[in-house]
Amino acid sequence: MWAQALALIIALDAVGKMAPLPSGITKPAGESMTRAEANELMSEPTGSLSRGWTSSGSLDRSVRVPLRGTGYAFFKHIRGRETYYGTAEMAGFVARVGARLKAAEPDSVVGIGNVSLRKGGRSRWHRSHQTGRDVDIAMFLIDRRGKARNPKDFRSFGPDLKSRDGRGMTFDVARNLSLVLAMIEDMDVGVQWIFCAEYLKQAMLEAARTRGVDDELLKRLGRVLHQPTDALPHDDHFHVRLYCSVEDRLYGCLDRPPLWSWVDRGDAAYEARVSALSRILAHEALDLRVDAVGWLKRIRASPAVPALVALLNSEEEKLARASLGALRAIGDPAAIPGILEALSRAKDLKWASRLFRTLTAFWTHDNLAVATRFLASPQELLHTELHAADHTDFLITSAGLLERFGTLKEAPMLLPLLDNRRRSVQTAAEKALRRITAHSSSPKVASSKGRRHDRAVKWWRKLLTDQEDWHGLLRxxxxxxxxxxxxxxxxxxxxxxxxxxxxxxxxxxxxxxxxxxxxxxxxxxxxxxxxxxxxxxxxxxxxxxxxxxxxxxxxxxxxxxxxxx
Known part of the structure; x- marks a missing residue:
């Protein structure tokens, strides 16, 4: 693995994408790392950097994609928006796609829409497109006389492949297929998605079969072409998303699933970097250890979870807090047992509460068992010095976990919280009951006092007593x-x-x-x-x-x- 990882990193260095190869990453695991080597390992790269998720990230040292090139051109209104910035990989991708299509279709010009703002982040036109890895590409069309036309802007097409504006335009299946093939066959980047309407996808897949596209490429087309489930169907343009480049992944670029098997995301280089950063955690200098934890958090280093869990018991409060924050960001459920162990040792109420709240970051039904254990017997999870402490934060967190994962079976455990002296606990419990049962009491428990409060609590008790069929209760x-x-x-x-x-x-x-x-x-x-x-x-x-x-x-x-x- 080390040989492969170093080969990848050296290759990145050779093309000028990466800063000079950090000496710390090449050292055998048994040798200690100097401060200079650690700082070098944790320095920023020199090229463009896609940072974070596509819908909540940023773009560092962006590349201005040329507004016009061989076989492509940005639409005029994009110049005013200044959304023509991306990663170096995106700039190269746009240029290659245009050139490839030009070679196959000499009269065709690919119409380009938004990429990203110069520093990335959210824009008025998109929730995504924040990290320089998304680009909108127009669809080719045929006019009413059967002549191939290049797009001048985005145009919406219906299930009959006709334009919705009534101008007699038709979705050009053949050229749009050539366009998406040029994107998917680009081996210099990894294309994760080409978002488009399902009926447009099916038209292109049928044309691909007729054209004799090989089975492997046909399979990739079927997976990469996709109508999004949480946005508009994309019947007027292709929204193309690239995976993080290998080097950007090493410095904080984040991909969401699916991860296509045919795309090399540089796993060996990533694991080598995680291993090297993890070695800094044993350095004598506190500031370097804290910085290393920050980097492990930034790259969502799941392999480092055991090392980060071990730091929860550190006497250095700053290091322990940073490690807990990293575990929360990584969100790997493998950290839960270690967090619970640290919780059982914690004598400080604020630190114990922070440990317990971190469990909400892990999207796993295992947390349901943790919440029910605490509600049944807090002493099982807390240090003896905290048995008599104020458990308000723990109760609110437990109610939140039941709200997320609880069923009718666990709902009765929330009833005692409705009578808790803290209004915040009552509110959390009532919110969880509403989410579990699809019911809401009137008056609200948390906003009533005296008899009205008692009547609301009684109403919840009766509801849970009378209903055994959860499905019927929701209906x-x-x-x-x-x-x-x-x-x-x-x-x-x-x-x-x-x-x-x-x-x-x-x-x-x-x-x-x-x-x-x-x-x-x-x-x-x-x-x-x-x-x-x-x-x-x-x-x-x-x-x-x-x-x-x-x-x-x-x-x-x-x-x-x-x-x-």
Missing amino acids: LGLRRAGHKLGDDLTTSKNVKRLIKAVDDRRAYVSHNAVRLLSSVTGHEVEPYFRSRRALRRHWERWLEQNGDSWKERPPQAPAGIQGAP
């Missing part, structure tokens, strides 16, 4: 929220009503509408991480594409739903 909750659902949720009418309920402004209603849809159709969708409107669009498209075919499959209960209808 009843949505009915009480104003959504007219019949008893048989498998009918097309009720499925459409559930999809409408997904867009309900009340989070607990929207969330449980998604749960019921997943249970009824067998199409499991995670209700977190997307806006309610994006979720509704997803379900509407899914229903449009699948019709009633899902009825042929027996209903399934996704994670968290007990019993199918």
Whole structure:
């Protein structure tokens, strides 16, 4: 692995993308690292850098993509926006795609839209496009006389492949296929996605089969071409996303799945860098150790989780806090046992509370067991010196974990929290109960006192006592929220009503509408991480594409739903 890693890094150095090869990374594991070597290893690269996620990142030392080149040109309005900056890899990609298409189609000019702002970040035109790895590319078209036309701007096409503006334009399947093939066949970058409408994708796939595209390339086309589930269908342009370059990944560029097997993301170089940074954690200088933790956090170094967990017990408070922050950012559930062990040793209430809150960063049902353990017996998780301490933060965190992962089985554990003297605990417990049951009490527990408060608590107790079927409880909750659902949720009418309920402004209603849809159709969708409107669009498209075919499959209960209808 070391030989392969060094070969990759040396190759990057040779093309001028990387700073001179850090001597610290080439040292055998047993040798100590000097301060100079550590600082060199943690220095910034010299070239462009895509930093973070495409929807929440930035762009350092960006490259201005030339506005015009062989076979391509940016649209005129992009010049005013100044969204023509990207990574060095993106600039090269645009140039090569234009040149390749020009060679195959001499009269064609690829129309380019937004890339990124000079320093990346969010713009008024996009939520993504923040790191110089996204580019919008126009679609080729044919006019009403059958003549091939180059795009002058984005133009929307319907399922019949005709332009929606009524001007008689048609989606040019042949040239658009040549365009996407030029992108996917580019071996100098890794193309993760080419977002476009599903019907445009199918038209190009059919043309690819007719053209005799080989099976492997056809498979890649089928995976890379994709209609997004959390955005508009992209029926007027291709939204192309590149993976992080090997070197950018070493310095904080972050990819989300899927990770295509045919793309070399430089795993060996990444592991070598993580290993070298981890060695700095044993350096005698505190500032270097803290900086190394920061770098491990920046590159989301899962292989370093054991070393970071060990630092939670460090006597250096700054180092322990930095390590906990890194573990939270990395989000690897493998850290949970180590965090719980550190929690059992913690004598300081604030530090113990911070350790416990960090568990919310790990998206795993294992956290449900942690929350229920604490609610049942806090002494099992805390140091003896904290048994009599104020557990408010722990109770709020536990309620939050039950809100995320809890089921009707765990819901009764929240009832005692409704009578907690802290209003913040009552609020957290009530919020979790709403999310689990799809119900809301009136009056609210946390905003009432005396008899009104007692009446609200009694209402929750009765609700949980009377209901044993969680699926039926959710259906009843949505009915009480104003959504007219019949008893048989498998009918097309009720499925459409559930999809409408997904867009309900009340989070607990929207969330449980998604749960019921997943249970009824067998199409499991995670209700977190997307806006309610994006979720509704997803379900509407899914229903449009699948019709009633899902009825042929027996209903399934996704994670968290007990019993199918």
